[in-house]
Amino acid sequence: MILSTVELKAGxxxxxxxxxxxxxxxxxxxGNNNYxxxxxxxxxxxxxxxKEYFYSLPALFQEQIIESGVSLNSKEELEKYYKSAVEKxxx
Numbered sequence: 774m775i776l777s778t779v780e781l782k783a784g785x786x787x788x789x790x791x792x793x794x795x796x797x798x799x800x801x802x803x804g805n806n807n808y809x810x811x812x813x814x815x816x817x818x819x820x821x822x823x824k825e826y827f828y829s830l831p832a833l834f835q836e837q838i839i840e841s842g843v844s845l846n847s848k849e850e851l852e853k854y855y856k857s858a859v860e861k862x863x864x
Contacts, residue, residue, distance in 0.1 A: 815844070816838075816839065819845075819846070819847075819848075819851075820847070820848070822848045823845075823846075823847055823848040823850075823851055826848045826851050826852065827851055830851075830855060834855065834858065837858070838851075838854070
């Protein structure tokens with residue numbers, strides 16, 4: 774199927790609007806704070822083991838890590854941070 778230039782432009786315009794819509798809602802979800810999106814992206818840069826560990830943690834703790842802006846670069850650092858946070862909350 775060959776699309777005309779008009780169809781391609783219309784499709785591109787629709788795609789652009791959809792991407793803008795998604796970005797808008799990402800920023801709204803993150804409290805209108807672009808930095809929140811950047812911090813979440815940093816979590817995505819972790820290696821596979823660290824990401825799996827991060828996503829296995831309770832959702833509340835995941836949110837705490839993202840909001841705190843702490844720089845954790847490995848599974849070991851995540852484990853240490855989580856253990857410390859649990860110890861602080863217990864006493």
